[in-house]
Amino acid sequence: MLVERFLGGDTRAFEDLYSKYYEKVFAIARGVLMDSDEAADAVQEIFTLVYRHLGRFDKRSRFSTWLFRVAVNRSIQEARRTRYRSRTVALTEAITKATPEEPDTSDPRVQATMIKLAPADRALLVLFYWEELSLQDIGDSIGCGVNAAKTRLYRARERFRVIYEATP
Amino acid sequence: MKRIAPELDGLMWTLAEGGNDRAIDEFGARHPELRSELIHRINMVKGLRSAKSPTVEAPKPIPRFVPREPRVSPIQSKGPTLLVGGLVLAAIAAATFTVITFMTPEKRLHKEDLQIPPIRAQQPANVPSQLPKADVPPVSEPDTIVKGNQSEAFQKPTSLRVDSAPLLTVLDMMSDICGTKIVAAPGMQNPNISVDYEGMTAMDMLRDLGKRYLFTPLDQHDGSILVVPAVDSSGTSQPNDQVGGIRSQKIGG
Numbered sequence: 001m002l003v004e005r006f007l008g009g010d011t012r013a014f015e016d017l018y019s020k021y022y023e024k025v026f027a028i029a030r031g032v033l034m035d036s037d038e039a040a041d042a043v044q045e046i047f048t049l050v051y052r053h054l055g056r057f058d059k060r061s062r063f064s065t066w067l068f069r070v071a072v073n074r075s076i077q078e079a080r081r082t083r084y085r086s087r088t089v090a091l092t093e094a095i096t097k098a099t100p101e102e103p104d105t106s107d108p109r110v111q112a113t114m115i116k117l118a119p120a121d122r123a124l125l126v127l128f129y130w131e132e133l134s135l136q137d138i139g140d141s142i143g144c145g146v147n148a149a150k151t152r153l154y155r156a157r158e159r160f161r162v163i164y165e166a167t168p
Numbered sequence: 169m170k171r172i173a174p175e176l177d178g179l180m181w182t183l184a185e186g187g188n189d190r191a192i193d194e195f196g197a198r199h200p201e202l203r204s205e206l207i208h209r210i211n212m213v214k215g216l217r218s219a220k221s222p223t224v225e226a227p228k229p230i231p232r233f234v235p236r237e238p239r240v241s242p243i244q245s246k247g248p249t250l251l252v253g254g255l256v257l258a259a260i261a262a263a264t265f266t267v268i269t270f271m272t273p274e275k276r277l278h279k280e281d282l283q284i285p286p287i288r289a290q291q292p293a294n295v296p297s298q299l300p301k302a303d304v305p306p307v308s309e310p311d312t313i314v315k316g317n318q319s320e321a322f323q324k325p326t327s328l329r330v331d332s333a334p335l336l337t338v339l340d341m342m343s344d345i346c347g348t349k350i351v352a353a354p355g356m357q358n359p360n361i362s363v364d365y366e367g368m369t370a371m372d373m374l375r376d377l378g379k380r381y382l383f384t385p386l387d388q389h390d391g392s393i394l395v396v397p398a399v400d401s402s403g404t405s406q407p408n409d410q411v412g413g414i415r416s417q418k419i420g421g
Contacts, residue, residue: 018233027220040231048236107215114219129213130220157181164212 003063006054014054018047021064024131025071031126032075032119034111038082039075046074061140068133068141072123079119113164121156128153176202184209327366328373334358335381339374339395346370349392356383356397 002020005013025046030039049070057066114122120142127133127141139149172180176199183192183206192210196203326345330338336358343350348370359381365373374385374393382398 015233019230022230031220044231044233044236047233051233051235107219110212110215110219125216126220129216154181160216161209161212 003054003057003059014051017050017063021067022047024064025067027130028068028071028123028126029075029078031114031130032072032123033079033082034115034122038078042075042078043071045078046071049074065137065140068127068131068137069143072127072141076119076123079122109164109167112167113160116163116167117156117160121159124149124153124156125160172202172205180206180209184213323369323371325367325369327368329364331362332360333362335361335377338363338377342370342373350374350385351388351392351394353394353396356395357381 002013002017006017022043026039026043029042029046030036033039033042046067050067057063114125117125123142124138127138128135133141135146135149135153138153139146142149142152144152179195180202183195187210192206195206324346328338328342328345330341333341336352336356338361339350339352346369350370361377361381363373363377365376368376371385371387371393374395378384378395378398383395384398386394386396388394
């Protein structure tokens with residue numbers, strides 16, 4: 001186990017953990033923050049937290065679940081801190097992303113809707129639709145049970161639908 | 169959008185997320201009125217899922233991880249600076265105050281200085297020491313009731329003899345003889361009485377009559393004597409000390 005190796009003093013094990021989970025953590029951060037640069041910055045923050053506090057991981061759940069929980073919480077916290085800036089940049093980014101060298105097949109309505117959602121709702125949708133986590137894993141990642149995760153996801157999806165349908 | 173039953177609503181989301189074409193077709197056949205809504209949700213879910221792919225590409229190559237210093241908030245980071253600045257300003261203010269206070273040649277006030285000296289009457293130089301006396305009659309003291317003088321008339325022993333006369337008439341006669349005013353209070357009884365007093369003061373006569381006919385004489389200290397029924401119903405009346413020795417009596421037990 002990489003975690004046990006790192007806790008045993010092998011610092012290279014953490015680099016392996018970082019490489020293994022970087023993309024997933026980045027995807028979560030990107031989904032919540034709606035900005036790639038901020039997401040890349042947040043990922044460094046998240047792994048710094050994990051690096052310093054990995055001793056608190058109680059191993060009752062999978063390491064990935066614990067890591068996603070840290071990632072979600074930190075990303076939501078960061079999104080709230082830079083909400084206005086995040087929205088503005090994301091809108092600009094959504095426009096500039098549609099460039100010939102990087103074809104974007106995503107629905108611009110979805111992007112616009114995601115930007116208008118609350119960070120916590122975005123986190124749920126990202127975990128479910130992008131990372132395709134189970135409700136159990138989502139519950140573990142946001143610190144609640146399966147039923148609560150289901151209810152929260154339903155509400156987040158309803159809010160998404162309302163905004164999506166109102167978006168031209 | 170019409171209100172959809174919760175079961176159908178949940179089923180539609182499951183179908184939209186599952187992507188099972190056969191199940192979708194069967195649902196559309198059973199609920200044709202919800203077909204368009206189902207298609208709408210399917211497109212929305214597809215759009216939501218596809219939003220991940222191009223824009224969420226992680227940077228390649230993955231940036232090297234370097235643990236950062238714990239992030240501190242702007243207030244926390246400026247806290248020590250603000251504290252030091254505040255202390256410096258406070259020190260400057262205290263030093264300035266001290267310098268100004270001790271450099272100013274101002275006599276300090278002591279407790280003794282704050283005591284007000286006694287005011288002494290001084291004779292003005294342009295006023296004669298002795299003012300001429302005016303021909304003004306001396307101002308008499310305000311009228312005060314002198315007990316001895318007021319009661320002097322009815323302290324003089326006299327004699328009174330009456331055979332069968334109303335009590336109030338006897339009191340009038342006594343008033344004339346003794347030279348004092350005797351006032352009977354309302355409610356006094358007025359029986360026919362006979363009296364024979366010799367060498368007695370008016371007050372002594374009244375006291376004696378009061379014992380017999382149940383009333384109390386009260387010296388009003390204005391040259392008059394008030395005669396009131398001896399006992400009031402409450403029993404709270406106290407005989408005047410000047411009258412002396414007469415206690416209230418309850419009428420009728």
